[in-house]
Amino acid sequence: MYKLIVILSLLLFASCTSNPTNDASKATSKSDQTRAEYAIVIHGGAGTILRKNLTPEKEKEYREAMDAALTIGEDILKKGGTSLEAVEKTIHYMEDSPLFNAGKGAVFTHEGKNELDASIMQGIDQNAGAVGGLSTVKHPITAAIAVMNNSDHVLLTGAGAETFAREQNIETVNPSYFKTERRWNSLQRILAEEKGIELSESDEPDDKKHGTVGCVALDKAGNIVAGTSTGGMTNKRYNRFGDVPIIGAGTYADNATCGVSCTGHGEYFIRYAVAHDVHARMSYLNESVSEAAGHVINKTLVEKGGSGGLISIDKYGNVAMPFNSAGMYRGYAKPGERVVAIYEDEK
Numbered sequence: 001m002y003k004l005i006v007i008l009s010l011l012l013f014a015s016c017t018s019n020p021t022n023d024a025s026k027a028t029s030k031s032d033q034t035r036a037e038y039a040i041v042i043h044g045g046a047g048t049i050l051r052k053n054l055t056p057e058k059e060k061e062y063r064e065a066m067d068a069a070l071t072i073g074e075d076i077l078k079k080g081g082t083s084l085e086a087v088e089k090t091i092h093y094m095e096d097s098p099l100f101n102a103g104k105g106a107v108f109t110h111e112g113k114n115e116l117d118a119s120i121m122q123g124i125d126q127n128a129g130a131v132g133g134l135s136t137v138k139h140p141i142t143a144a145i146a147v148m149n150n151s152d153h154v155l156l157t158g159a160g161a162e163t164f165a166r167e168q169n170i171e172t173v174n175p176s177y178f179k180t181e182r183r184w185n186s187l188q189r190i191l192a193e194e195k196g197i198e199l200s201e202s203d204e205p206d207d208k209k210h211g212t213v214g215c216v217a218l219d220k221a222g223n224i225v226a227g228t229s230t231g232g233m234t235n236k237r238y239n240r241f242g243d244v245p246i247i248g249a250g251t252y253a254d255n256a257t258c259g260v261s262c263t264g265h266g267e268y269f270i271r272y273a274v275a276h277d278v279h280a281r282m283s284y285l286n287e288s289v290s291e292a293a294g295h296v297i298n299k300t301l302v303e304k305g306g307s308g309g310l311i312s313i314d315k316y317g318n319v320a321m322p323f324n325s326a327g328m329y330r331g332y333a334k335p336g337e338r339v340v341a342i343y344e345d346e347k
């Protein structure tokens, strides 16, 4: 009888820890050490994303946009393209979509401007590039890649970064291109709140201050690249930068461990060097990507009051997408698997 109970318990444990294909948080066990041919993961920002705040039409738009973004990156990887190209083209799509807080659709500063940040890092050699405070570059992620590939620097900001982008013949637009009514209204509501004007519940901004897009990819050659692009946080001022243009905070990649792209309250992600910490935990403590990413998001940040999430891929193509907010726009694709999710109960 005792033996029977032990066997049944073991069987139950095994079935609980197996890999359901639609559950990214569990599809990351330590034993998963056969390398997937390729893998790609994206996020479109974490925050107070609740069912009651999204109409079915808006929800559908988000899911379709994430699906389309994944398809762009997956097609490149399938054909043997590089993870750098997959990350750049996938992020272009999200920067062009007014749904996300990056490129068109970016949030507004206190003064009513759009200031865009982006970063990229490749896991093969830790080469990295970042830009901060751009106001006319259509695709900030491309400017970050140019900094990585065509300059001696890692981070360029403001007017200098704009000049560099022009010298690199990177596409520019009139600053008004980035404006959307929805983000403008969010700023107006926050400014009203600051002045003590009471808001009714229906006037609450649906996106609060969070947003950002990110992508991490593993290509057939085994190279990991991570990229992140954002408008930052609504109502930011004094040329504030968050974690996105800070390598090690919002973005990190090392072929020996993982690639990471973050979203959330940037100041906390800078203080706790979140993206690098996921890599460090895997490297020093031999944790799996889901253990390392889960620890940083659900323990380190939660204990300090930092909200947000991250996406990560390890060298085998295992994916982790933890977040400690009410929701995170997210998804991943690898051969035979695709997940797109928004809410917490889809974990």
Ligand code: ASP
Pocket (backbone or CB within 6 Å): 045, 046, 209, 210, 211, 212, 230, 231, 232, 233, 241, 242, 243, 244, 262, 263, 264, 265, 266, 267
């Ligand atoms: N992390 C970004 C920042 O702090 C914002 C976000 O991801 O929502 O600028």
